[in-house]
Amino acid sequence: MLKIENLKVEVTDEPDKVILDDLNLNIPEGEVHVLFGPNGSGKSTLLQTIMGFPAYRVLEGSILFRGEDITNKSITERAKLGLGISMQRPPNIPGLKLQKLAEFLVNQRRETTAEIGYIAKKLEMREFLSRDLNVHFSGGEIKRSELLQLLLQAPKFILLDEPESGVDIQALKLIGEMTNVLLGTSPRQPTYPWDKSRGGLVITHTGHILDYIHVDRGHVMCHGHIGCSGTPSRLLDDIRNLGYPECAKCHRFTSKDLSLKIT
Amino acid sequence: MDPKNSFKQKAKEARDKKAIYGDDIDLTKYSNPQPHIHKEIDDLSDLKSHKNLKILRKSGFSENDSRVSGSYLQYDFDTICHKNNDSGVEVLPIDVALEEYSDWIQDYWWKNIAIDTDKFTANTELNMTRGYFIRAKAGAKITYPLQSCLFISRNFGAQNVHNIVIAEEKSDIHIITGCATSAKAGLHIGVSEFYVKEGAALTFTMVHNWAENFYVRPRTVTTVAAGGKFNSNYIALEPVKSLQLFPTTILKEDATARYNSILYGHPNTIMDVGGKVILEGNGARAEVLSRAVSAGGKIIARGILDGKASGIKAHLACDGLILAESGIIHAVPELIADRPDLEMSHEASIGKIGEDQLNYLMARGMTEEEATDAIVRGFLSIDITGLRPEIAAELEKMTTLPKGY
Known part of the structure; x- marks a missing residue:
């Protein structure tokens, strides 16, 4: 579904500052993968590069989405092909009501606006519909607003940047459950005709979101490339027990040969 | 001397007096309209087949009579429609009101504004091309807005109107007035004297839809008596050559004023827009907000708060957004105070998207153009408080940007 080959990426405004190097990643149709890694390892850069944000420039390699090379496509084209992203710190847009953006998203899919109220209610976001987008939203409110937008946008492949950061335990349950719905990985699919073929790539620093969503595979990122891949729970155990510094010392990490991955 | 002659005399002396702000204009390039050119209409629904219906609607003028408390429509010189739907209001062409109320109207005629303010006020006295008289009667709460439109239909035509609005004691009225044209070049001068009496509330929403070669010089002064409220909303989103206005409001005890201006400067447009609030009475309050977007034009956003009494609170805010390299926004906020027991503040910001x-x-699927449009529209949408829902909906339609900006 998403195939990244030999990707090398630099910061557009700081040429020669290479963030991702020789990065390979393959996510089969309908799978959700999780990306672990310490701060500064390039996880967010990877997500934003996949979405096509101009802060990063691809120097080498390619990104294929459902067989199509999207490496040089605009953000809008990628969104229209079915990619969606949840941002960690989305910008404020004063005067633009969340409701207006929600209407745009359902209109784009030729759905009715009834969906907006239904999902907003589930996310306890109804009173936020009349608010200016992201303005004075708390951390948890930002997360729910991003989820609301993605549920209405209904992308085929979803990029989630730390969906649980800055969220208290109570809100985490709601966010976890709705993320599940979004990714189509919930064992109890409620009212939506959500597509089982949906895929995703989730960044998590703490791993808490994994208590709520099913992920098929995990990858650990360090210094701009994927060092090892495997069963998410196993990887998470290793990271929790050893910490990232030790993890990075692991022999699997020094090699870029992904055939050495644990399963 | 007869006051009428003294007015004319003063006007003649000031006919070449340049205005403080804005470019000077050669008034001789424009011809004053003659009366009896345009036919009166019997009913607003006659406008349904009118060739300029779209422009009228865009300027806030509706052909639907059931949603307005009264209407005034002037084409060039001619009043083609004036009617009251609510017994609490009265709408008349100004010359008719001058005759009908000759015993008292002098108290409102050139009282807020000096005739010799500049050549534009002087010219209005010398070559007046009508204008409207609107009165909300004491205690009347007018449910629906009253609408007016001043329309210029001839190329290089001028309009020099003189308007009077009186919101009598404890009345409450919203006036939506559009100024619009089907011509390409012209001159509009509007002298407007507004009187908000004790405890009354006047909301005045003005929409300007001019054209590329129009010069526009409104001259508005409002006096708000004790406990009165004046809300002024100004919306100018269409091209214009040169627009300069600097409405002044004088607030008495516990009176309040709120100005909202929404400006869009197209290329080759100069907008010199602002306002002054003189807070004369104890406890008076004022808020002056403007949002300016330059797509290549030059916008000067002025604002002066002049605090002269105790317990005053006033705030001035100007935000600008520049979309094009050639755009210029110049924010000029000023505060004047000559005593310690008051509170005044201002803020200004200019930036790009x-x-x-x-x-x-764009990551949500918008094209760059759609995203720009959504951001600019958001920026221009000021929460205008105190509007009835149907007017708010109308305003939202008005702030929909013209295509191809």
Whole structure:
């Protein structure tokens, strides 16, 4: 579904500052993968590069989405092909009501606006519909607003940047459950005709979101490339027990040969 | 001397007096309209087949009579429609009101504004081309807005109107007035004297839809008596050559004023827009907000708060957004106070659309153009408080940007 080959990426405004190097990643149709890694390892850069944000420039390699090379496509084209992203710190847009953006998203899919109220209610976001987008939203409110937008946008492949950061335990349950719905990985699919073929790539620093969503595979990122891949729970155990510094010392990490991955 | 002659005399002396702000204009290039050119209409529904219906609607003028408390429509010189739907209001052409109320109207005629303010006020006295008289009767709460439109239909035509609005004691009225044209070049001068009496509330929403070669010089002064409220909303989104207005409001005890201006400067447009609030009475309050977008034009956003009494609170805010390299926004906020027991503040900001804002909306599937449009529209939408829902809906339609900006 998403195939990244030999990707090398630099910061557009700081040429020669290479963030991702020789990065390979393959996510089969309908799978959700999780990306672990310490701060500064390039996880967010990877997500934003996949979405096509101009802060990063691809120097080498390619990104294929459902067989199509999207490496040089605009953000809008990628969104229209079915990619969606949840941002960690989305910008404020004063005067633009969340409701207006929600209407745009359902209109784009030729759905009715009834969906907006239904999902907003589930996310306890109804009173936020009349608010200016992201303005004075708390951390948890930002997360729910991003989820609301993605549920209405209904992308085929979803990029989630730390969906649980800055969220208290109570809100985490709601966010976890709705993320599940979004990714189509919930064992109890409620009212939506959500597509089982949906895929995703989730960044998590703490791993808490994994208590709520099913992920098929995990990858650990360090210094701009994927060092090892495997069963998410196993990887998470290793990271929790050893910490990232030790993890990075692991022999699997020094090699870029992904055939050495644990399963 | 007869006061009429003294008015004329003063006007003649000031006929070449340049205005403080804005470019000077050669008034001889424009011809004053003659009366009896345009036919009166019997009913607003006659406008349904009118060739300029779209422009009228866009300027806030509706052909639907059931949703307005009264209407005034002037084409060039001619009043083609004036009617009251509510017994609490009265709408008349100004010359008719001058005759009908000759015993008292002098108290409102050139009382807020000096005839010799500049050549534009002087010219209005010398070559007046009508205008409207609107009165909300004491205690009347007018449910629906009253609408007016001043329309210029001839190329290089001028309009020099003189308007009077009186919101009598404890009345409450909203007037939506559009100024619009089907011509390409012209001159509009409007002298407007507004009187908000004790405890009355006047909301005045003005929409300007001019054209590329129009010069526009409104002259508005409002006096708000004790406990009165004046809300002024000004919307100018269409092209214009040169627009300069600097409405002044004088607030007495516990009176309040709120100005909202929404400006869009197209290329080759100069907008010199602002306002002054003189807070004369104890406890008076004022808020002056403007949002200016330059797509290549020059916008000067002025604001002066002049605090002269105790317990005053006033705030001035100007935000600007520049979309094009050639755009210029010049914010000039001023505060004047000559005593310690008051509170006044101002803020101003100018910037461009954030790339992060664009990327964010594009990641939701918007094209760059749609994202820009959504951001600019958001920027221009000031929460205008105290509006009835149907008017708010109308305003939202008005702030929909013209295509191809």
